[in-house]
Amino acid sequence: MNPISASDRYSQRWSWERATFGTHCLNCLATCPYRVYSRGGEIMFEEPAAVFDQIQEGVPDMNPMACQKGSAWSAQLDSPDRLLYPMRRKGERGAGEWERISWDEALEEVADAVIEAIDYEGPESVVFEETVEGGLLAQAAYLRFAGLIGATTLDANGLINDFPAGHHITFGKFSCASSVDDTFHSELILIWHSNPSYTSIPYAHFITEARYHGSRVVCIAPDYSPSALMADTFVPIRPATDAALALSMCQVIVEENLFPRDFVRSQTDLPLLVHKGTRRFVRGPELMTGEREDQFYWWDQATGAVELAPRGSLLLDEADPALEGAFTATGTDGAQLELTTVFELLKERLADYTPEKAGPICGINPGVIRELAREAARKRTKIIEGFNTPKYYHGDLMERAMCLLLALTGNWGGPGRGIQGLALAGLDGYMLFGMKQKRGVAETIRVMDGLDGAIEALRAQDEEASDEILGYELLLRGVAAGTASPAAFFHFYHCGYEDTWNTNQWSDPAMTRPFSEYVSDASRRGWWGGLVKPGPSSDPQVLFIVATNPVRRQRGGSDTLLRNLWPKLEKVVVVENRMSATALQADILLPAAMQYERPNLQYAITHSFHVGFSEQARPPRGEARTEWQIFRALSEKVQERCSEHGVTEYLDGRRQPRRLDNLGSAFTANGAYENEESVMDEWLRDSIEAGTLSENGSLGSLKEHGTARFSGLGIFAPGLSLAANVQPDKTVTAFEWHVEDGVPFPTLTRRAQFLIDHPWFVEAGEDLPCHKENPAIGGDYPLLVTSGHSRWTIHAVSMGNSILSGTHRGEPLAILGTTEACARGIEDGDRIRVSNDRGSYTVRTRVSPRVRPGQLIVYNGWEPHMFEDWKGSNEVEPGMVKWLHLVSRYGHLRYLPFGWQPVPADRGVFVEVSRA
């Protein structure tokens, strides 16, 4: 080697004093461990820490875990869109005129608004948009404040819709994802409705490596997607017909008798008995007096009689339940009942989906469907799914059909099998935090003993319930006492969505009434009782938006919020690190510290199954503060100001007494949680206590090693829902407990449930999975917008990163296929008008032969103020909500945080385009 000289510019540039650990705590949830290299208090660059050990012999390790956004984060810290000082708007909202104010002025103005809102309309009129950005410390800060005053927190999944409802309908939970390295075990990988080349950059390598390991990779997408490049076979599908494809594969498998009979009989509801006429399950008391309503039956061929289908175990043992046949039984009322199985109903339904019938629906050759079905039946198969399906109106049908395909091929609960979406592993210390009155392990043990007691009390009511099921029951009780509210009701009552959602031509034609009548019906039946906040007759007063960006993403266009909600609000408070579309519409802007400027922990996600940890590498720029500091100071300010307003104590929405005159000390638990480090330390200690981390998850150990692998699923339902045996030397495989140990699913029938015999589902024809055409959302137009996440941003974060914007055209784009462009005289780079009956916007176009005729791709994340007239791509998205998701109090169909609730669709919208 012959360096130019040791003192040359490049050797000097690659120099540092400190290397700290950092991660970016973004809502990609990848949580890649980085090293942040700094000198003189300035960050020079970052680089993946690459600290992962190889977990399983013969499976590639996870290093380096990185993406271009993470590797350019240092450039973003001083981006021109950075917020550095508290600011107050001058003039009209959104006018772009600001004055810099002191922190004290800002906090006083916010504190006064909060106190007045509590006084005039009650604490539930103080509303927080939940976020999954900013890391756990950011979220804990505002949630703690909101919890202490009894505010409303709008469920994040009701806002962003990363909730695969079809998984929940089937499994009673949506946590189904194995660790990403489990993909290496697959023999057939179906990249389906997802684009991991863009959205899973840190671990897409497991797909390419599995392929070299012998797996076949198939990409099912409308366009020749960037992820199709990894595939052996590209199956172009007509957008939003994925349920038809999955059901057609199921039809072939059943027709050719390729399904694993015991897996289907033990894991699913398919052997359960139903009434021939009504298609309703036979329930306990119908055949045996005094039996539970949620007891179901099957026909046992061993005994030749109707028997109770066990609720406590999925293992068949001596039972030999019939999948097929017609049976009679005598009801407790003496009536003769004509019965059959769910499987028989399913066979009837599948007859509508022979490859010859489904092929034309999907635009796929029937032979291709047949071959793919046979292959899935024969191989360890994994569906790489993601969060695209939930954004479609009938996404739940697609998900249910995919789950059925997995059931009929025996593809869950074993290595290399299953469906990859999301799963939350348990950083249990975070969960315990809100329950503890003070710091320390003694208090943790007190709380955990209390939880144990509550669990055991619940178990006494149902001895066959699993820990997971009881965990959900406990969570429901927490919800009843908490601040969370499904956002759809807030949108319906306070944000002007009623007319939009009542547009029946944009909805499922199976609806016999306008949407609002279903809302009234659900409300009359008390399905969402206690969760609709603020109530229909009470206006929201103060809106806090912390590290999230509703004005960008709001379905129905930014105007929907600004026109309908904003005028009701006394104060809009935005805590952000950058000037987002939402920040532009704030009354008060509070500048937040960014990752690398503050310590943080990130959501515990099973993708890597490691805890995300970030250190402070430099002080926050300007006057930026961490959310913990901000909400701590705000609590103290409210405490200081409340007596002046004469509001020191009040009753919250649940008639529970609350105090403001000790809010500051309550926030820090009398000084115990003075700063982030003390909170992190507590969470980590408690996670070790609860068994989700071993000793290497201590704060000291993380500072040394940067990350730690989870050692267990802990004590709370979200973690337990993974149902995996966590071992130090094996990839994490979801649903092992269900298959290996027969632990029941948390559904009504305790099985993976394909029949939902709720009257609304029956009315909709969706009691069993089916395909429905995407409703004509937006009107009768020829192009379907499919959208998806971009390669270069996590939502809108990073849009202002000058390095990343240099890797592409640097402006919003709508991507149109060559034939559609030709037919309209549109050329690459032209300005085009995208319009439908909901609205319109103008954007530059990219013309590409990879896009399917009839499709328009608009990757989201662009801020509205990057479009002409600040009209962004959400202008054409009405944000329709599927009426069936209003159902509640049917077994597992009931609200859970991040879980079952009405969610808005933003994709699958019809538009026309023309040259602008």
Added chain:
Amino acid sequence: MAATTETKTHQLAWVYDLNKCIGCQTCSVACKVLWTRDEGEKHQWWMSVNTMPGLGTPKDWENMGGGMDLSTGKARPGHQPTREEFGGGFDYNYQEVFYGGTAGKAHLEPQAPRENRWAMNWDEDQGAGEWPNSYYFYLPRQCNHCSNPVCLTACPTGALHKTSEGLVLRDEETCMGDRFCMEACPYKKVYFNYERHVAQQCIGCYPRIEAGVAPACVRQCPGRAVFIGYLDDEDSPVHKLVKEWKIALPLHAEAGTGPNVFYVPPLSPYRLNDDMSIDHETPRIPPEYLESLFGPTVHDALATLKSEMQTVRDGGSSEMLKTLIAYKWQELLGPFTVDPATLDRSNFIPVETIA
């Protein structure tokens, strides 16, 4: 053979597996964040990934000439790419939009005329062909640290030299900014710094190599798609992939410069017939297009790769595929496995920056 300033003992080589590259640009960004954020460097992307087929960066570089005339040992004529042809480096009107009181009127956009605007990956994911049989793939490009470095040949001031590790490095003190290197380089991977009036190009991360640390493009690649090592080290994956198994090929070898960056050529999904049945015979990417990039042996390389993949699918074993998988990430890094965080680099900090 071009003159070199010293005896070559080794040759560093990179192998990019185009079947693992997902076009994410982490290599490009890693390089840029580390090396080209100073004045005059905004348009410089020493590492870049382009969608192929496409015009790439600089715009239409494949038709800009350059290369080595092996009969004369001199550079072939070539075009000197302009700053506009490299494109990018956009500035935005943040002040106006955020604080200008022009709400809803001015919108954020690159402050450069829209006509003829270009960027490092302007034709991202655009591709060619016709749906459903359209095709494209990603091609990461950096300096090829050529064995016959034509930039060196063309440089009148002797600013370039080939190191004992096989890197082609520029002494920026000696460089006069004549830019003959930019004309001569057939890959158009030399950039001009209009502020400092010197040419710049990939430095092979030599300060890292010196310290036993893999180059940023290699060490940061999330796709685990790139290997580095000594081509002359028979145990090295790069040697095996290039020399032994012959599945990693140089790009535009006909330019005569002896490039040392190699590519495992791209496979692609089966084509579809008019009735949407699968055509197992006709390749999706036209073979002649791949041949135009990687030469006539590309067909053999693809056949070898496919045959090994079939072997593994049939239950067999393949050393080649095990190598490409790289079960342990460090296998990609060649001999450069040092974790930079373990190094003390404080003695390299320029004195004037120490507070």
